[in-house]
Structure formats: C-alpha cells, structure tokens
Amino acid sequence: MNRLSPFNVVSLTFGFAFLYLPMLILVIFSFNSSKLVTVWAGFSTKWYGTLFQNEAFLDAAWVTLKVAVMSSTFATVLGTMAAYVLVRGGRFMGRTLFSGMIYAPLVMPEVITGLSLLLLFIGIGLDRGVMTIVLAHTTFSMCYVSVVVSSRLATFDRSLEEAALDLGASQFDAFRLVTLPIIAPAVISGWLLAFTLSLDDLVIASFATGPSATTLPMKIWSSVRLGVSPEINALSSILIGIVSVGVITASLMSKRHAVRVRREEQAAQRTA
Amino acid sequence: MRRAVLIAVPYLWLLALFLVPFAIVFKVSLSDTALAIPPYTPTLKDGFSALISGLDFENFVFLTQDDLYWKAYVSSLQIAFVSTIVTLLVGYPMAYGMARAPEEWRPTLMMLVILPFWTSFLIRVYAWVGILSTEGFLNQFLLWTGIIDTPLTILNTNWAVYIGIVYTYLPFMILPIYAALERLDESLIEAAEDLGCSRMQAFWLVTIPLSRNGIVAGCFLVFIPALGEFVIPSLLGGSGTLMIGKVLFEEFFANRDWPVASAVAVILLLILIIPIILFQRNEQRQQEAEQ
Amino acid sequence: MAQTVFAPWDDPQQKPLIQFVGVTKRFGDFVAIDDLTQDIYEREFFALLGPSGCGKTTMMRMLAGFEAPTEGSILLSGQDIAGVPPNKRAVNMMFQSYALFPHLTVWDNIAFGLRRSDMPKDAIAARVEEMLKLTRLSKFGRRKPHQISGGQRQRVALARSLAKAPKLLLLDEPLGALDKKLRQDTQFELMDIQETTGTTFVIVTHDQEEAMTVASRVAVMDEGRIIQVATPEKIYEAPNSVYVADFIGDVNILEGTAKANGPESYAIDWGGAEPATATSARPFSDGQKAHLAIRPEKIAISAERPADAANAVQGKVLDIAYLGNLSTYHVELPTGQVIKAQSANTRRVSRRAYTWEDPVWLSWSATAGVLLES
Numbered sequence: 001m002n003r004l005s006p007f008n009v010v011s012l013t014f015g016f017a018f019l020y021l022p023m024l025i026l027v028i029f030s031f032n033s034s035k036l037v038t039v040w041a042g043f044s045t046k047w048y049g050t051l052f053q054n055e056a057f058l059d060a061a062w063v064t065l066k067v068a069v070m071s072s073t074f075a076t077v078l079g080t081m082a083a084y085v086l087v088r089g090g091r092f093m094g095r096t097l098f099s100g101m102i103y104a105p106l107v108m109p110e111v112i113t114g115l116s117l118l119l120l121f122i123g124i125g126l127d128r129g130v131m132t133i134v135l136a137h138t139t140f141s142m143c144y145v146s147v148v149v150s151s152r153l154a155t156f157d158r159s160l161e162e163a164a165l166d167l168g169a170s171q172f173d174a175f176r177l178v179t180l181p182i183i184a185p186a187v188i189s190g191w192l193l194a195f196t197l198s199l200d201d202l203v204i205a206s207f208a209t210g211p212s213a214t215t216l217p218m219k220i221w222s223s224v225r226l227g228v229s230p231e232i233n234a235l236s237s238i239l240i241g242i243v244s245v246g247v248i249t250a251s252l253m254s255k256r257h258a259v260r261v262r263r264e265e266q267a268a269q270r271t272a
Numbered sequence: 273m274r275r276a277v278l279i280a281v282p283y284l285w286l287l288a289l290f291l292v293p294f295a296i297v298f299k300v301s302l303s304d305t306a307l308a309i310p311p312y313t314p315t316l317k318d319g320f321s322a323l324i325s326g327l328d329f330e331n332f333v334f335l336t337q338d339d340l341y342w343k344a345y346v347s348s349l350q351i352a353f354v355s356t357i358v359t360l361l362v363g364y365p366m367a368y369g370m371a372r373a374p375e376e377w378r379p380t381l382m383m384l385v386i387l388p389f390w391t392s393f394l395i396r397v398y399a400w401v402g403i404l405s406t407e408g409f410l411n412q413f414l415l416w417t418g419i420i421d422t423p424l425t426i427l428n429t430n431w432a433v434y435i436g437i438v439y440t441y442l443p444f445m446i447l448p449i450y451a452a453l454e455r456l457d458e459s460l461i462e463a464a465e466d467l468g469c470s471r472m473q474a475f476w477l478v479t480i481p482l483s484r485n486g487i488v489a490g491c492f493l494v495f496i497p498a499l500g501e502f503v504i505p506s507l508l509g510g511s512g513t514l515m516i517g518k519v520l521f522e523e524f525f526a527n528r529d530w531p532v533a534s535a536v537a538v539i540l541l542l543i544l545i546i547p548i549i550l551f552q553r554n555e556q557r558q559q560e561a562e563q
Numbered sequence: 564m565a566q567t568v569f570a571p572w573d574d575p576q577q578k579p580l581i582q583f584v585g586v587t588k589r590f591g592d593f594v595a596i597d598d599l600t601q602d603i604y605e606r607e608f609f610a611l612l613g614p615s616g617c618g619k620t621t622m623m624r625m626l627a628g629f630e631a632p633t634e635g636s637i638l639l640s641g642q643d644i645a646g647v648p649p650n651k652r653a654v655n656m657m658f659q660s661y662a663l664f665p666h667l668t669v670w671d672n673i674a675f676g677l678r679r680s681d682m683p684k685d686a687i688a689a690r691v692e693e694m695l696k697l698t699r700l701s702k703f704g705r706r707k708p709h710q711i712s713g714g715q716r717q718r719v720a721l722a723r724s725l726a727k728a729p730k731l732l733l734l735d736e737p738l739g740a741l742d743k744k745l746r747q748d749t750q751f752e753l754m755d756i757q758e759t760t761g762t763t764f765v766i767v768t769h770d771q772e773e774a775m776t777v778a779s780r781v782a783v784m785d786e787g788r789i790i791q792v793a794t795p796e797k798i799y800e801a802p803n804s805v806y807v808a809d810f811i812g813d814v815n816i817l818e819g820t821a822k823a824n825g826p827e828s829y830a831i832d833w834g835g836a837e838p839a840t841a842t843s844a845r846p847f848s849d850g851q852k853a854h855l856a857i858r859p860e861k862i863a864i865s866a867e868r869p870a871d872a873a874n875a876v877q878g879k880v881l882d883i884a885y886l887g888n889l890s891t892y893h894v895e896l897p898t899g900q901v902i903k904a905q906s907a908n909t910r911r912v913s914r915r916a917y918t919w920e921d922p923v924w925l926s927w928s929a930t931a932g933v934l935l936e937s
Contacts, residue, residue: 003372004369004372004373004374005372007365007369008365008368008369008372008373009369011365011366011368011369012366012369012370012373012381015362015363015365015366015369015442016366016384018362018439018442019384019385019388019439019442019443020384020388022396022399022400022403022439023388023391023395023396023399025399025402025403025409026395026398026399026402029402038402038405038407038408038409038412078281078282078285079282081278081281081282082282082286084278085278085279085282085283089275089278089279092279094283097291098279098282098283098286101286101287101290101291102286103552104290104548105290107496107497107544107548107551108500108544109497109499109500109501109502109517109540109544110500110502110517111500111502111517111520111521111537111540112297112500112520112537112540112541115297115520115524115533115534115537116293116294116296116297116537117289117293119293119296119297119300119310119530119534120289120292120293120296122310123296123310135289136289138285138289139285139286139289139290142282142285142286146282157660157662159658159659159660159662160662160664162627162629162649162656162658162662163656163658163662163664163723164664164675165628165629165648165649165650166627166628166649166650166654166655166656166676166724167650167655167675167676167679167723167724167727168650168651168676168679168680168727169650169675169679170650171274172274173679177675178664181666182664182665182666196390199392200392200393200394202393202394202503203502203503203521206525207524217392217394220394220395220398221394224394224398224401224507225506225507227401227405228398228401228402228405232398233402236392236395236398236399239391239392239395240391240395243387243390243391243392244387244391246390247383247386247387247390248383248387251379251380251383255379261709264707264709264710265709265710267710268706268709268710268711268712268715269712269713
C-alpha cells in the first residue's frame with residue numbers, strides 16, 4: 001500500500017505527537033532553572049548536577065545495573081535453552097506444562113508474580129536483597145527471551161543443522177558453529193530486552209527485595225509519589241537519551257546491513 | 273543425556289520460581305492472618321495434618337462480603353475495557369497510516385512506535401503528572417487558548433488513568449494491527465473497488481475483516497495487562513480510583529494482610545484465565561492460517 | 564576392443580554398495596516406504612524419480628541417517644548402518660535448499676566437513692582448493708553465500724558435500740532451484756564430476772527429464788514402492804506398467820483384450836474398426852485385458868492410408884500444439900478417443916500439410932507400442 005490520504009497524515013501526526021510530546025516536555029523541563037516544574041524560568045543544567053551528587057540515586061543506579069546485567073545474562077542462557085527445547089526438543093513428558101510456564105509470565109500481572117515470589121522467598125527463608133531480585137527478574141525475563149529466540153528458531157532452515165551433522169559435526173558443534181552464529185541477533189535482542197525489562201521493573205522488585213537493596217525505579221517511585229521533581233526530570237531525560245541513542249543506532253545499523261546485503265545479492269546475480 | 277539436561281535446567285527453574293510460588297499463593301489464600309513471621313497460619317512447621325485442617329475459604333468469603341473488593345474487580349474490568357476500546361480507536365488509524373506510508377518510511381515509523389516501548393514505563397507514566405495537574409501544561413494551554421477559564425481537574429481522577437493506559441499501551445495495539453495491514457495485498461482493495469465498492473465500503477468489507485486477527489491480538493495485549501495494572505492507577509488515579517492491582521499492593525504492604533492479598537490474587541488470576549485462553553486461541557488460529 | 568558397458572547390476576559377481584533389505588518406514592499411520600528391497604552399485608548414478616510424497620526423499624534421508632527404518636535394514640558395503648548417526652557416516656548429502664552456512668565464506672563452507680575430521684591444516688587447504696577448482700569457483704572462495712549467484716551456490720553445495728570424498732553422495736533435487744537453461748548445463752557438469760570423482764551418486768528428483776539425462780539407472784517410485792528400476796532407455800521404451808509409461812513422457816494408451824496371432828505377436832481388440840497388432844515378449848492369454856502404450860513420436864500422420872503400415876486408423880485433427888521443433892497433433896478417432904501424434908517440423912509452418920478438422924491417417928508399426936498388463 002502507499003499513497004497517504006490526508007486522513008492518514010493527520011492520524012499519524014497526532015498519534016506520534018501524542019506518543020512523543022509528553023517525553024519531549026519532560027526533557028525540555030529538565031533544563032528549567034526553576035524548582036516550579038511547570039513554569040519556565042530559564043535554561044539551566046543544575047538539576048543534572050544535583051542528581052550526580054545524590055548518593056542515594058547513584059547507589060540505586062548501581063544496584064539496578066548489577067541486577068540488570070546479571071539477570072539478563074542468566075535469562076538469555078535459560079531462555080535460549082528453553083526456546084531450543086520448545087522448537088527442537090520434540091516430545092517429552094510435561095511439554096504442555098513447560099510451554100504454559102513459558103507463556104504465562106508474559107501475561108501475568110506483575111503484582112501477582114511479585115507476590116508469589118515474595119511468598120516463596122519467605123517460605124524458604126531466603127534473605128531478600130540483590131540476589132532475590134536477580135532470581136525474580138531472571139524468571140520473568142527468560143520467558144521474553146525464549147519467545148524472541150524461539151520465533152527466530154521457528155523460521156530457521158533446519159537443513160542447515162542437518163548439513164552440519166552430515167558433514168561430521170557433533171550435535172553440540174552443529175549448535176555452536178552453525179545455529180548459534182545464525183540466531184545470534186535474536187539472542188542479542190533477547191538479552192537487550194531482558195536488560196531493559198529488569199532496568200524498568202518496579203513492582204516485582206518491590207516485592208522481591210528486602211531493606212538492603214533499593215533499585216532505581218523504586219527510588220524514582222518513592223520520589224514521584226510526592227509529585228513532579230526536577231531531579232527526576234533530569235534522570236528521566238538521561239534514561240530517555242540512552243534508550244533513544246541505542247534504538248536509533250540499532251535500527252540504522254540493521255537498515256544499512258540490509259541495504260548492503262541486497263546490493264551484494266544483486267551484484268552477484270548480474271555477474272553470474 | 274545432553275538433551276535431558278537441556279530440558280531439565282529451564283524446566284526445573286520455572287517449576288521452582290513460577291509454579292511453586294503459585295501453589296504457595298494459593299495455600300496462603302486459604303490460611304488465616306496471624307501476628308507472626310510470616311504473618312499467616314498455619315505454616316509447614318505446624319505439621320502436615322494441622323496444615324491441611326487449618327485451611328479454609330474464609331478469605332474468599334470475606335472478599336464477597338466487603339464491597340471494596342468486588343467494586344475493585346468491576347471497576348478494573350471497566351477501566352481496562354474502556355481503555356482498550358480507546359486505544360484501538362487511536363491505534364488503528366496510526367497502524368493504517370503506517371501501512372499506507374511509502375515503503376522507505378516504514379522502518380522509521382516502526383522504530384518510532386517501538387522506541388517508547390524500550391523507554392521506562394514508570395517514566396512515561398510520570399511524564400503525564402506534570403501535564404495533567406491543575407497547573408500543568410494541558411491546563412495552561414487550554415487556558416491560554418481560551419477554551420476554558422477555570423483549570424480542569426484531571427490528575428487523580430479516572431480520566432488520568434484512561435489517558436495513562438492508552439498512552440503506555442498504544443504500541444502494543446499498533447504493532448499487531450500494523451503487521452496484519454502490512455501483509456494485506458493492495459490488489460484485494462483494487463479488486464473490491466473494481467467490483468463496485470466505494471473506498472469506504474472496501475475498507476469496511478475487506479481491510480477491517482482481514483486485519484481482524486491483528487485487532488483481536490492488540491486488544492488482548494492491552495486488556496490483559498491493564499486489568500492488573502498498579503503503577504498507572506497509583507500515580508495518576510485518585511483515592512476514588514479502584515483497581516485491583518492497587519488494592520492488592522496496599523493490602524499486602526499497608527495492611528500486611530497476606531492471606532487476603534493472596535485471595536485477591538487468586539481471584540484476579542481466575543478472571544484473567546478467560547481472556548488469556550481467548551488470546552492464545554487467536555494466536556494459534558493465526559499461526560495455522562499462515563501455514 | 565569392445566567398449567564395456569557400465570552395467571554392474573547385470574553382473575552377479577559385483578557386490579552392491581548399498582542394499583535396502585525389506586525396508587519399511589512408517590510415520591505414525593502413514594507408510595512412507597513399503598517393504599522395499601533394492602541394490603545400488605558402486606560408481607552408479609542412481610535416480611529416484613516419483614511424484615511428491617512417493618517416499619523418495621524418505622529413502623534418501625534414511626541413507627543420510629536422518630531417519631531410521633521402522634523395519635528391515637540398510638547395508639553400506641555389507642555393513643548394517645542402522646544406529647550409525649549422520650555425523651559418523653561416510654555418506655554426504657547435497658540439500659535441496661543447498662543449506663549453505665550464511666555466516667561462513669565459500670571457502671569455510673567447503674572446509675567445514677574437513678575440519679570435523681583430524682585432517683592437518685595444510686591438507687585441508689589443499690583439498691578445499693582442489694574442490695574449488697573442480698567446481699570452477701576458485702575466484703569466489705572469499706565470498707559469502709549471499710554474494711554469489713544461484714548457480715554458483717549450487718556448485719558450492721556440491722563442492723562442500725564432495726570435499727570429504729564420501730563413498731556415497733546424496734543429491735536432493737539438486738537443480739530444482741535453477742532456471743531451465745542453467746539446469747541443462749548443470750546436468751552435464753554433474754555427470755562430468757561424477758565420472759571424474761568416481762563417487763556413487765543417488766539423486767532424488769521429480770523431473771523425469773533430469774533423471775533420464777543424468778542417471779545410469781532410474782527407479783520410478785509410487786506410494787512407497789519402487790515400480791520399475793532400469794536404464795533410462797528401458798524405462799522409456801519398455802515400461803513395465805501403465806503407471807511408468809504414463810509418468811515418463813507422453814503416451815497414448817489403447818485399452819482392450821489380447822489374442823495371440825503369431826509368435827510373440829498379439830491382436831488387440833480395442834474398439835476400433837480393426838484390431839491393433841503388437842509384438843510382446845511378455846505372454847498374454849487369449850481374452851486377457853491389455854493396455855497398448857504408444858509414444859506420440861512413434862505414430863506417423865499422413866493424408867492417405869500408408870500401404871505397408873501394420874496399424875492404421877482414421878480420424879480428424881482436433882488440435883495442433885506447435886512446439887517449434889515439433890508439432891503435436893491431437894486426433895479424434897471415430898470412437899471418440901483422442902490420440903496424440905508427433906512429427907518433426909522439417910518444413911516451415913505455412914506449408915504444413917494438415918490443419919484443424921482435416922481427416923488424417925495415423926499409423927504405427929507392430930513394434931512401436933508396448934503391451935502392458937492392466
């Protein structure tokens with residue numbers, strides 16, 4: 001389809017304005033010198049300064065980063081295994097239960113997941129802190145990873161693995177040398193997804209943590225419940241900036257890669 | 273052997289950290305509150321037979337008696353339903369516009385829809401606090417244009433909750449619909465017009481039915497998480513906003529009544545099972561159709 | 564010196580390389596291979612031909628080790644290969660999709676199998692270069708699969724599967740993805756390479772022309788059974804059943820009853836004005852139902868009844884399909900049956916002798932057709 005009608009243009013313009021204006025306003029007003037966040041009083045970067053002197057925020061950021069790196073790494077390993085089992089595992093006892101447990105956390109309200117994990121941790125007498133948050137985040141984000149990876153595996157040409165076996169590779173070598181390099185982009189996006197989910201999570205972390213560990217979203221939460229604060233605006237702007245740069249770079253890279261591949265394919269057909 | 277390990281590791285992980293916790297929630301929902309650690313009775317320490325005989329449905333009975341709870345369930349369903357419809361009304365024209373945009377724009381438009389998804393949920397909800405408050409940007413703007421002369425109260429009402437849900441879940445609605453519309457063969461529309469349909473008729477008779485799976489998927493992807501939403505009603509809603517996720521959170525952390533909180537969770541889960549099964553069926557049908 | 568014909572299957576001294584012994588393969592209720600017994604000899608170019616779902620791919624996948632027979636056994640050089648996993652078999656396969664590893668260069672694709680063995684590095688390099696040369700790909704070693712054309716990809720897949728010098732090479736629809744012209748060139752190349760390397764090839768195809776061109780023997784399959792195994796000439800000239808006759812090329816079938824009218828000669832009453840005469844080494848009893856299969860190019864078309872023809876019938880031209888070098892005439896007989904006759908276009912079309920609705924005579928010799936049991 002192509003040819004945008006005026007209606008299409010209007011709905012796209014308003015739609016994207018709706019999606020982006022709130023964030024844009026947030027970023028602009030993080031440079032407001034006034035503490036009154038809704039009245040513009042001149043440009044200033046002082047809130048960024050105070051943010052970086054706020055030990056509590058920096059500590060929380062460090063905890064969050066640790067949790068996110070650990071949980072997304074575990075989740076990627078477990079999720080990739082789970083995806084492989086789902087797509088390639090064939091039949092085994094309890095397969096339906098397994099796929100149910102993979103998909104259920106995706107639609108489960110966070111309050112329920114959080115509550116159930118907290119009851120478990122208390123039930124087995126686990127000290128709550130960074131470790132329990134990592135366990136909780138790994139569990140729900142491995143399901144996201146497995147969905148991303150298994151949708152890639154489902155379209156994976158199985159004869160590539162068979163060719164590797166046929167040429168003398170062991171099952172493990174076939175996975176290591178052929179399957180993994182080809183599905184690597186999906187595994188990496190799975191990791192990034194798990195990382196962002198962990199970075200973002202408030203509810204489950206609130207349940208799973210104890211007094212010893214406070215994550216950044218929890219810190220933001222306790223502060224925004226009291227209303228808008230310029231420091232939070234500055235922090236939000238930084239996070240929005242990081243994500244935007246990341247997403248835009250990734251999409252530019254993938255676009256350039258696609259263009260290059262297409263050009264090379266065309267060149268190959270012409271010289272043939 | 274290797275295969276067994278490959279299956280066992282993720283399987284046991286999910287059993288231990290997903291299924292067992294649910295069994296515990298269910299068990300606690302049948303227990304009584306106690307001034308102890310953990311704050312419920314009986315526990316496994318009391319012995320197995322005492323554990324079984326100590327369980328009852330008291331908490332569920334309590335939920336039906338106190339109208340706070342069933343009002344919260346009804347109001348959650350209503351808020352989730354209305355916001356899903358509004359999200360569809362906002363999302364469909366956007367997805368439609370994206371699908372009709374020139375091909376070289378589409379990846380960029382797609383990226384613009386996905387980008388908010390990667391941005392912190394909490395921050396995106398928070399962004400609306402400054403916009404919707406009495407002295408916020410929306411009121412400032414409306415006062416400046418002269419549409420109103422006294423500021424509107426939007427923040428801390430259900431209106432703000434609707435806006436928050438539509439805003440944060442919009443990408444979930446757009447993506448499946450866009451995926452369905454992008455696959456739609458333009459020549460089908462041309463064929464419909466060739467056979468005497470007007471533009472509008474072709475849209476209603478061809479485009480809408482063929483994007484049905486995307487619409488259904490998008491609606492469930494908004495409705496299901498919205499039903500158990502906690503952050504949006506807590507931050508944007510007022511004291512009058514009753515949503516079950518918020519009630520559960522408060523029951524647990526403020527009142528420390530774990531058995532009742534667990535019972536609330538069990539009921540919420542039962543309510544969710546229906547849309548989840550419907551959603552799964554829709555997905556399955558779509559996969560079968562693609563094969 | 565007399566040219567020795569390559570026909571190990573006629574030599575009782577020869578030991579087969581592959582033996583299928585009573586092999587049955589079931590997938591659930593579906594019988595893919597039904598009690599199949601077949602020998603394949605060394606240096607053979609053996610084609611499995613049949614419609615999709617006839618079991619030819621299953622046979623190949625059992626040879627490669629991706630499927631195990633439900634019953635019976637498969638022997639390779641006399642050894643039962645059941646239980647030998649695909650990565651331990653001296654059998655390599657060229658996949659229909661080529662299955663080239665997209666993240667590896669052409670060079671690394673070809674070296675992949677060699678690196679799985681304990682071959683020293685420089686021997687691997689030498690072997691890869693040799694394979695590149697054999698398949699005329701020396702210039703493309705450093706390219707990735709997406710940077711070469713379809714025909715080149717096909718040759719990489721061939722080089723990769725030949726690199727380990729397998730006893731047996733399996734080719735699954737190897738030319739299916741190429742366009743017609745390239746396919747014809749590649750068929751001859753494939754035969755050259757098979758001859759140079761002396762490897763036994765088993766090819767799966769649904770394209771009868773391809774099977775006829777490349778193979779030393781063709782096995783025509785249907786519903787999990789091999790219907791006939793023979794050289795391409797025999798399959799075409801002497802099919803053993805209506806199924807084979809019909810599957811390979813174009814054929815006219817006259818259905819009737821046989822009656823002996825001489826040594827190895829029969830009169831077939833098929834409903835025409837006079838019975839058809841046909842020779843057959845296969846005996847038929849009087850009154851037995853028989854099918855007479857005649858290829859269109861063996862039927863002559865003429866305006867007058869030819870004087871010396873063993874069989875002649877009259878009809879009128881219904882349709883003419885002009886194919887360039889040939890024309891096929893569809894001639895309707897008084898019985899209503901339509902017979903196809905082919906003739907070479909040695910003259911320009913404008914001077915063609917017959918056109919639509921013209922009455923014509925069709926004639927064929929007694930040896931032109933094959934008499935088949937029903």
